[in-house]
Amino acid sequence: MTYVVGTEPPTYCPYCGDGVDERDVDGVVTPYCPGCDATFFEEQLVSARATVVDGDSVLLIERGRGADVGVLATPGGFVEPGETLPAAAARELHEETSLRVDPDDLELMGTGRIAFSDGNAQLFVNFVAPRSAVTGTVDPGDDAADARFWTRIELDAHPETGDPETRTLGATGLEQLLGAMEEYGE
Ligand SMILES: [Zn+2]
Structure with a gap:
């Protein structure tokens, strides 16, 4: 049960x-x-997420379905039975953005817990890879309303990510994301 x-x-x-x-x-x-x-x-539901950093930009999606439609998030989703966490993050990255990454090229960025507006919550495991380790062209999948790279300046200007009091960024710890941009930016 x-x-x-x-x-x-x-x-x-x-x-x-x-x-x-x-x-x-x-x-x-x-x-x-x-x-x-x-x-x-x-x-506890667990989602595996893939952050892709390209220079001073990071890849984000807008949620296209489920809780918090329209909210910004890193690509990611629930881990399927028998799947490793990096494999799940790589699969979700492909499903939501069309990009491909070898799960072995994903590095652990951090973990946390996110609460949604409908009362549900999930644990998340964030992985990161530089754009140079990722192949393909960004094209939003069925689960994503949009997918594109955001610069640090855009993040700071966005109400969801710029205000320290309201930073949520969907299922991602924004501090982990900004840390990854500093560490992996080229
Ligand atoms: Zn009983």
Whole structure:
């Protein structure tokens, strides 16, 4: 039994149908069925994201569907069963921008958690690659309303990314992004 962050925890046991109790798991109140000795952990959705840095610019998409349509984000999405995190980031990069990168060329940039306006949340793992390690031409995919490179000046001027009080940038830690631009900019 799993459920997504932001949804209600189970009130009955999916195995025996009895009502569930609660138990303390490392300080977290967690649904528990004493009869089945079953604990129902909250599943955390994980998205793998690929940041591409080109000179003083970084590749961003506008979300085309789901929570927060129109919000800026780095290309990325949920990890599929059997997939490694870098492979998921590379696949999502291709699906959303048409660019291709070898998962082995992606470097870990950082991790974090993002909360969406609909109450859901996800963990994210950010990878980064320089444009020189990426092939193809940017062309937004079905999940993206737009995809293009943004300069640091454009980011600073954009209401979503320029104001330190409201920096969200979708599912990306903006500080990680700006750090990657400094480190990987050519
Ligand atoms: Zn039970």
